[in-house]
Amino acid sequence: MTGVEILVKLIAPDPWSFTVYDALSRKFGLEEIVGIERIKTWALSYDVVAADDAVGATETILRETVLLANPNRDIRQLRRSVSEPAVPGIFKLRDGVEDAYVVKVHNMGDTAGENAARIARSRLGIEALRSISSATAWVIEMSKGEPESRRIAESVAVLEARGRGLLANPHCQEAEVVSAGKYLLGGSS
């Protein structure tokens, strides 16, 4: 089985990111957070051995449909693994950002990926496509480095109580906290 991933980000400034930034920095009082970015991710897995075949099939989906990204609205990047760094249009470390963490949130029982996969198989004839799953990657940019940055990211990842946590409701979503260096900048840690 071979997998590829697509990162998708709005071309225009993202109001969702501003709202989350406002909530975390002002309402939660987390002044160490200096910015929030939102990236939609799609993970596609194929019943093929060659990575080039998986990339070719995914490019067909991106070219023929707007199921996963709309070129009028979105910047997107297709990559074979997280060792490929994100292009600057998707993410880059800004001046003043000491560290960044990604909180990846996945809806349990999410049907968006299933629906996209069904359409790609039935209308584009991509039989080797086994599954598509989607997630939202919230990139938390901070003015503090480790270990404070990881602690802050973990504190906002999962909603536990009113005013404690935000990005994933554990009763219907799963959250994974990973360093932006590893997930978006091609680093090993």
Place this chain on the structure above:
Amino acid sequence: MRPRICVVQFPGVNCEYETARALEKADMDAAIMRWNEPLEAYEKFDGFVLPGGFSYQDRVRAGAMAATDEVMEVIAGQAAGGKPVLGICNGAQVLVEAGLVPGLERGKVEMALAPNSGMGRGGYYCNWVYLKVSCAPAKTAATYGLEPGEILPVPIAHGEGRFTSCLEELFDSLEAGEQIVFKYCHEAGAPAESFPENPNGSERMAAAISNPAGNVVAMMPHPERCVYMRQVPGELPGRWGERRIAARYSAGAMEEDGPGARIFRSMRKYIEGKS
């Protein structure tokens, strides 16, 4: 004296005016208050309604951002003092995200209103559904004036209305504590175990859930959309549809209470009964 009810207008809600009108029809005074008023301004009310809509454009999750607003701390404090709080649709999502419902452990978020699913159908869905009173009516602010087991047709319109939790036995506790206020049912009251009668796959067919005290109720259906008989479709099977047909040539009868008005009148009776 008529109870004074605050309808909280978060940015993005769209049912505040009809909710205020529904409260007025139930002989209460309604004031629409923006979410960012001085916090002490909310304390003069006898109860609160969080109306439906799309607060903060459903950013992050439905209800998630409004739940972080300071006004929710005030409402939580007022609710702890016994004042009734009714969350309708998006308002229900706010109450769940703020940890006020089911409220077994104060402030803790114990459940979610997840995207509709589990019935072979997801996505946004609008229809009329039947609700059955599933608790002792005197227990909650939404059922105080209703009959045990009473059935009410009420419209729904939502994409995330599935009450669910990863806490094992939570719904057993809610059943035991009579915190499941309304359940989806068929016209005659049989349990709605499948779509479309259960429109979202909600666990235990829950359409509304309260806190343990019963003064805070999160309900997904929209009672404010059926407070007048004229808002009830004549083709609706059951007693309410028949009454609507019978009322069709009488302007006065068309202005009489629809099924949703019984829920708002319950809220008024609850306030009077508790004061």
